[in-house]
Amino acid sequence: MDIAAVVDVAAPVLGSGIRLSVPLLFCCLAGLWSERSGIVDIGLEGKMLAAAFASGVAAAQWHSPWAGLAVGILVSVAFALVHGYASISQRGNQVVSGVAINFLAAGLTVLLGQVWYGQGGRTPQLEAPERFLSLEGDFGIGRLLGAGTPQAHLWSDVIAGHNLLVYAAFLAVPLTWVLLWRTSFGLRLRAVGDNPHAVDTAGVSVAGLRYRAVIVCGILCGFAGTYLAVAQSAGFVRDMTAGKGFIALAALVFAKWRPFNAMGACLLFGLLDAAAIRLQGTPLPGIGTVPVQVFQALPYILTVVLLAGFIGRATPPKASGVPYTKDR
Amino acid sequence: MSAPHRELPPIVDYALLPLVNVTVAFLVSGLVVLAIGENPIEAVRIMIAGALGYSEGIGFTLYYATDFVFTGLAVAIAFHAGLFNIGAEGQATIGGLGVALVCLTFDGAPWWLVAPFAIAASALFGAAWAYLPAWAQARRGSHIVITTIMFNYLAATLMVYLLVEVMGKPGAMSPETRMFAEATRLPFLRDFLTPFGIDLGQSPLNPTVFVAMLAAWGVWLLIWRTKFGYELRTVGQNPSAAVYAGIDPGGIVIVVMLISGALSGLLAVNEVMGTQHRLLLEFTAGAGFVGIAVALMGRNHPVGVVLAALLFGMLYQGGAELAFEKPKISRDMIVVIQALVILFAGALEHMFRPTLARIFASAPRDDR
Numbered sequence: 029m030d031i032a033a034v035v036d037v038a039a040p041v042l043g044s045g046i047r048l049s050v051p052l053l054f055c056c057l058a059g060l061w062s063e064r065s066g067i068v069d070i071g072l073e074g075k076m077l078a079a080a081f082a083s084g085v086a087a088a089q090w091h092s093p094w095a096g097l098a099v100g101i102l103v104s105v106a107f108a109l110v111h112g113y114a115s116i117s118q119r120g121n122q123v124v125s126g127v128a129i130n131f132l133a134a135g136l137t138v139l140l141g142q143v144w145y146g147q148g149g150r151t152p153q154l155e156a157p158e159r160f161l162s163l164e165g166d167f168g169i170g171r172l173l174g175a176g177t178p179q180a181h182l183w184s185d186v187i188a189g190h191n192l193l194v195y196a197a198f199l200a201v202p203l204t205w206v207l208l209w210r211t212s213f214g215l216r217l218r219a220v221g222d223n224p225h226a227v228d229t230a231g232v233s234v235a236g237l238r239y240r241a242v243i244v245c246g247i248l249c250g251f252a253g254t255y256l257a258v259a260q261s262a263g264f265v266r267d268m269t270a271g272k273g274f275i276a277l278a279a280l281v282f283a284k285w286r287p288f289n290a291m292g293a294c295l296l297f298g299l300l301d302a303a304a305i306r307l308q309g310t311p312l313p314g315i316g317t318v319p320v321q322v323f324q325a326l327p328y329i330l331t332v333v334l335l336a337g338f339i340g341r342a343t344p345p346k347a348s349g350v351p352y353t354k355d356r
Numbered sequence: 357m358s359a360p361h362r363e364l365p366p367i368v369d370y371a372l373l374p375l376v377n378v379t380v381a382f383l384v385s386g387l388v389v390l391a392i393g394e395n396p397i398e399a400v401r402i403m404i405a406g407a408l409g410y411s412e413g414i415g416f417t418l419y420y421a422t423d424f425v426f427t428g429l430a431v432a433i434a435f436h437a438g439l440f441n442i443g444a445e446g447q448a449t450i451g452g453l454g455v456a457l458v459c460l461t462f463d464g465a466p467w468w469l470v471a472p473f474a475i476a477a478s479a480l481f482g483a484a485w486a487y488l489p490a491w492a493q494a495r496r497g498s499h500i501v502i503t504t505i506m507f508n509y510l511a512a513t514l515m516v517y518l519l520v521e522v523m524g525k526p527g528a529m530s531p532e533t534r535m536f537a538e539a540t541r542l543p544f545l546r547d548f549l550t551p552f553g554i555d556l557g558q559s560p561l562n563p564t565v566f567v568a569m570l571a572a573w574g575v576w577l578l579i580w581r582t583k584f585g586y587e588l589r590t591v592g593q594n595p596s597a598a599v600y601a602g603i604d605p606g607g608i609v610i611v612v613m614l615i616s617g618a619l620s621g622l623l624a625v626n627e628v629m630g631t632q633h634r635l636l637l638e639f640t641a642g643a644g645f646v647g648i649a650v651a652l653m654g655r656n657h658p659v660g661v662v663l664a665a666l667l668f669g670m671l672y673q674g675g676a677e678l679a680f681e682k683p684k685i686s687r688d689m690i691v692v693i694q695a696l697v698i699l700f701a702g703a704l705e706h707m708f709r710p711t712l713a714r715i716f717a718s719a720p721r722d723d724r
Contacts, residue, residue, distance in 0.1 A: 125699065128699035132696070140392070271509060324513050332510075335498030
């Protein structure tokens, strides 16, 4: 088998893996921001679902994907603030609050969708100009690599030709790293997730930092939801997140709460998904037909194995999940 | 550490505050109904009439409540040991596998002979599915919340595989096993009650409801009347104190999760052997998650769990009637109510505490 043939098979799978990893990546980074500040968030799924619905409604209403993005982010941040209020101000159980957020989104989206459009929770089908479409062309790099060569093929199928939000997701990775690891704001935010008492002693508001982290988390989940409803699909359908928020949570554990690891984990899980779709019913050489469920189960199995400490050690930020009570 | 909350009279702490929380959850639900242009008071009227107004409705209410008692108890007993078991859904799913294996193996045998084995299998399979997350939490320090979530998805994926590739009935439209023989199915209570003039209509209420009552009593006994119950509450309230008292918290965690998984698994007796008479995908229908709301609302006490399960049974049955009469209020409204109960009775449980403390502090006290 020559390289060109391998590329012919691999390039579409790689490209689709990247596209499938985008909602995971947005959500995973969202969870990273929240948990680094000490707020456990299992409501990523719910916020993403709420944002998907809101963006689908807004994009259809104002005929613009940007309106969809804006409203998707707004709604997701509103849900994030409910979680923040319960976790930070009321010092409630953060896992319980996250569960509530997930159900609130699952119920409200379908309920309102049914009342407004009467299509079983769907939002109206979006036309092309109302969506984030794949960018045309290949940024002129293809010709540089030589037309028809395998590397040009790889470039055009894997790197180029995605929609704007795909690039935004991968841009959010270094941005998160710089903000959290190279600014004093980031230092404080991470400190608040490890040792809030120290930050409080230094005269910085623990609640203020945590609220800011939760808002960033909401914004990123807003991107994730918008990507699902306005870029990947042409509108919202009920339960369209289908557990991606929890896979993102798994990826976060897998990434040991670090942004570039998060990108790697999400790409891995996205590729597994793409491979499962591609390999459906095709026998693998030497193994035979692998049931598609094996690929679907792999992210969960890998995470459980990692959490049990068999491949390295995944230690969450020390104060995550612990409500902060000021000493008197 | 300063005490974050002021002391309240026990009656306020255990009855009034939870009542206020749940009431607020329902008031907000009323606002949602109002927002979609329906009359909340009329909605409540239709729901109560649908759930309790006639004997078939009551039958359905009790049938739903049976599921929720099992999952509510499962979540509650884990809470007592300081664990949050989000995996009831997956444990119940695997419990269904146990029930189906027993019923298909002894297909045709009379139900009263098969039932004890089916009950044991459901509990055993449910417990087995809880074992790995419990072990990982107790011995490897991984977090039970994340692992039980992962195990819910693993259970769902495993079930699709088994029903599509291994156990499924050939040529069936959807992935499901063949029906159990008539004799092996649990009888419907409606067949016993018709001679007494009680018409339960089409409601699938079956003897599992008595198993649920027994389970609630058993959990109460276990938590408050045994040495093990004392130990599990100690671990839940203060793990390091438990260690000083010579208790192995890890061991307690594993056993509590096994019991929790077994209770979740029992749901499958009601659904698979009592109602559906075959194993099919997603027969749990979210009951594992309703258990979270039920446990929080019932303050993790078996009596509270039973009452909360009855209320959610009414919501499910009444909600079905409501969706029929008012198509704008679809059954998803129940999910919204469930979410608001979890939010106000769980995450925001202390929100009204300062207000109540102020009211009761200013009231004249007669205990001096």
